[in-house]
Amino acid sequence: MSADFTALFTPFELAGKPLRNRITHASMSLLVTPGGRVTDRMIQYHANRAAGGAAMTITEPLGMMRHQSGLPRVQVWRRDDADGLKRFADAVESRDCRLLGQIQDAGRGRHFPGRNPEAIGASALPDDLSWTVPRALTEAEIRDLIAQIAEAAAHLKDCGFSGVEISAGHGHMFHQFLSPWSNRRDDAYGGDWERRTRIVAELVEALRSACGADFIVGLKLPGDDGIRGGIGPAEAAIVADVLTRRRNVDYVSFAGGAHARTLEMHTPDRFGPAMPYMPFIRQLRHALNGVPLMALGRITDPAEADGILARKEASLIALGRPLVADPAWPRKAGTGRSWDIRYCLSCNTCWGAIVTMHVPIACVNNPRVGRSDEVDYEPPRTAMPKRVVVVGAGIAGMEAAWVAAARGHDVTVFGASGNIGGKAWLREKLPGGETVSSIYDYQTVAARRAGARIVLGQVVSAEHIIGLRPDTVILATGSTMIPPDWLPETVRQDGWVADLRSAMVEVLRHDGRQPGTAVLFDTDHTEGTYAAAEGLRMRFQRVVIVTPRDTIAADVPLVTRQGILRRMAEQRIEVVTLSEPRWSDACADGRLELVNVYNGDVRVIDDVALLTYATPRVPDDALVAPLRDAGITVIPVGDARAPQEMLFATASGHAAGESV
Numbered sequence: 001m002s003a004d005f006t007a008l009f010t011p012f013e014l015a016g017k018p019l020r021n022r023i024t025h026a027s028m029s030l031l032v033t034p035g036g037r038v039t040d041r042m043i044q045y046h047a048n049r050a051a052g053g054a055a056m057t058i059t060e061p062l063g064m065m066r067h068q069s070g071l072p073r074v075q076v077w078r079r080d081d082a083d084g085l086k087r088f089a090d091a092v093e094s095r096d097c098r099l100l101g102q103i104q105d106a107g108r109g110r111h112f113p114g115r116n117p118e119a120i121g122a123s124a125l126p127d128d129l130s131w132t133v134p135r136a137l138t139e140a141e142i143r144d145l146i147a148q149i150a151e152a153a154a155h156l157k158d159c160g161f162s163g164v165e166i167s168a169g170h171g172h173m174f175h176q177f178l179s180p181w182s183n184r185r186d187d188a189y190g191g192d193w194e195r196r197t198r199i200v201a202e203l204v205e206a207l208r209s210a211c212g213a214d215f216i217v218g219l220k221l222p223g224d225d226g227i228r229g230g231i232g233p234a235e236a237a238i239v240a241d242v243l244t245r246r247r248n249v250d251y252v253s254f255a256g257g258a259h260a261r262t263l264e265m266h267t268p269d270r271f272g273p274a275m276p277y278m279p280f281i282r283q284l285r286h287a288l289n290g291v292p293l294m295a296l297g298r299i300t301d302p303a304e305a306d307g308i309l310a311r312k313e314a315s316l317i318a319l320g321r322p323l324v325a326d327p328a329w330p331r332k333a334g335t336g337r338s339w340d341i342r343y344c345l346s347c348n349t350c351w352g353a354i355v356t357m358h359v360p361i362a363c364v365n366n367p368r369v370g371r372s373d374e375v376d377y378e379p380p381r382t383a384m385p386k387r388v389v390v391v392g393a394g395i396a397g398m399e400a401a402w403v404a405a406a407r408g409h410d411v412t413v414f415g416a417s418g419n420i421g422g423k424a425w426l427r428e429k430l431p432g433g434e435t436v437s438s439i440y441d442y443q444t445v446a447a448r449r450a451g452a453r454i455v456l457g458q459v460v461s462a463e464h465i466i467g468l469r470p471d472t473v474i475l476a477t478g479s480t481m482i483p484p485d486w487l488p489e490t491v492r493q494d495g496w497v498a499d500l501r502s503a504m505v506e507v508l509r510h511d512g513r514q515p516g517t518a519v520l521f522d523t524d525h526t527e528g529t530y531a532a533a534e535g536l537r538m539r540f541q542r543v544v545i546v547t548p549r550d551t552i553a554a555d556v557p558l559v560t561r562q563g564i565l566r567r568m569a570e571q572r573i574e575v576v577t578l579s580e581p582r583w584s585d586a587c588a589d590g591r592l593e594l595v596n597v598y599n600g601d602v603r604v605i606d607d608v609a610l611l612t613y614a615t616p617r618v619p620d621d622a623l624v625a626p627l628r629d630a631g632i633t634v635i636p637v638g639d640a641r642a643p644q645e646m647l648f649a650t651a652s653g654h655a656a657g658e659s660v
């Protein structure tokens with residue numbers, strides 16, 4: 001691999017084991033092992049990251065202790081799937097990539113409703129999110145857990161793993177021991193820094209005794225958990241110093257956030273800066289007694305990664321979400337093809353998949369996560385080239401277009417507006433939208449490279465399309481919001497009343513502040529609605545979101561919702577829950593009544609300058625029937641098939657491109 005980025009592609013060594021470059025795939029839970037055993041899907045996922053050029057990959061947390069037997073993790077402690085673990089290790093290690101198993105217990109941490117009655121931890125104190133109170137472990141139980149983990153790690157080594165990573169950050173159980181906020185013990189495992197860190201120090205010792213010096217032991221530590229009385233950078237420096245003094249760990253990385261109002265720091269999203277952990281990483285690099293530091297956190301671009309190494313701010317780079325989006329990121333970076341990387345949007349759709357939807361990991365910008373042909377995917381050529389018309393140049397249509405064209409079909413795309421990207425183009429213009437363009441930028445380059453024609457600014461009729469004599473039409477014509485019942489038909493697009501998309505197109509055309517209140521009626525509850533609310537806040541004196549539910553952003557994964565709630569609060573965007581507007585003649589003078597859906601109580605806003613709504617959508621699929629009647633195969637994709645989030649747009653477009 002010829003290296004464009006010299007620092008990034010300089011080999012390294014950990015515990016005597018070679019790393020061909022400095023890139024590690026950070027631990028990501030995949031939710032692909034429901035039965036507690038190694039699955040082909042898990043192996044394929046990591047083998048792909050290895051094939052794509054990562055020098056090391058870290059699994060999701062494995063079942064290393066007996067009490068974890070009910071979790072959907074590979075149950076290593078049972079020692080009943082050595083074949084699976086060996087196949088796993090072989091698939092990764094044979095591709096010159098070191099495989100590390102992660103050691104983690106969530107302790108009292110929980111992301112979903114309800115409490116965890118099985119939780120164990122440092123002290124019987126509630127977690128900030130679920131208010132789970134763990135059972136405080138006894139000293140004997142702690143020593144037993146350490147022994148169990150060491151035994152399981154030795155089994156991993158026997159099966160061919162190169163090492164383990166102890167997850168002692170992110171607010172999980174070891175972090176709960178480290179933090180004075182969650183550890184109020186006064187025995188050997190609590191009281192001062194020496195004793196709060198003892199559980200991790202003893203675990204490292206036990207791993208060394210069980211697995212020897214030629215086994216990588218990495219530590220993921222809290223760098224800044226954002227909690228008053230918890231672990232900020234100053235405390236993290238003490239923890240890191242104590243835990244590296246013996247120099248018996250091979251690397252340290254630092255993460256942000258905890259199981260609290262700072263959970264969002266755990267997977268920093270696109271509303272914050274790039275590389276948000278670097279300020280504390282730079283501070284903490286001096287606290288490691290010479291142990292190599294692995295930089296982590298929204299490092300999405302090879303130039304950023306290389307710069308960190310070249311400036312000697314770290315020795316290694318960990319990429320989590322960026323390698324979900326494109327496992328060939330290292331290969332492309334190393335061979336002068338950075339322009340061809342499908343970049344991570346930092347949208348946390350992947351987190352939403354596993355935590356909110358309880359389905360295997362998925363990615364907006366990578367419709368093939370974990371498939372056998374995922375790495376540097378080239379659509380297989382078709383033996384029967386067809387004439388394909390794609391109607392709609394949004395991300396569903398463009399995904400279908402590039403895949404179909406790369407397969408050798410004759411593809412023409414018609415876009416009604418003058419821009420590629422459709423609704424994603426609009427989302428890009430709103431706060432936190434900057435990374436969205438990477439979806440359609442990639443698609444555009446790939447489609448043009450494959451010979452697709454893209455015609456913009458043309459609304460095509462059924463007759464026009466039929467006249468082109470296509471074999472297949474991929475319909476990506478989007479959707480329309482359903483106006484709310486309470487809004488009379490006569491005023492639905494009345495200048496100061498509009499659906500949110502039309503309203504934002506108009507708002508973006510103007511600069512400056514407008515007096516009065518923008519009222520946003522919300523029965524959408526997805527991320528883009530709140531980005532639009534922030535956009536409105538830049539223009540209007542006051543913004544009020546009205547929803548009949550008891551909260552906003554209910555359909556957004558928690559890590560993203562936290563940020564939304566924070567920004568709504570910080571920007572003084574008001575939220576009126578359990579309410580709907582009531583239309584009256586007075587609305588013409590800017591007076592709007594908001595009525596509580598349960599008790600009918602009324603509150604009044606008397607200076608409404610804009611009334612807009614984000615509501616469920618219906619497909620714009622009027623072309624389906626006439627085209628099918630003309631004998632043409634029609635494949636609706638994206639919103640034109642079923643209005644959903646961007647994940648469905650790219651996934652359905654991709655599948656359509658493959659199926660033609």
Ligand SMILES: Cc1cc2nc3c(=O)[nH]c(=O)nc-3n(C[C@H](O)[C@H](O)[C@H](O)COP(=O)(O)O)c2cc1C
Pocket residue numbers: 026027028029059060061102167170220255266267268296297298299318319320321322348350351352354361
């Ligand atoms: C979907 C998802 C799953 C994750 N699962 C784990 C995990 O199991 N263990 C862990 O230590 N970190 C986990 N993380 C955190 C990542 O390892 C990493 O610390 C974080 O995503 C920041 O790095 P990135 O910006 O490169 O993604 C997860 C993150 C995401 C988005």
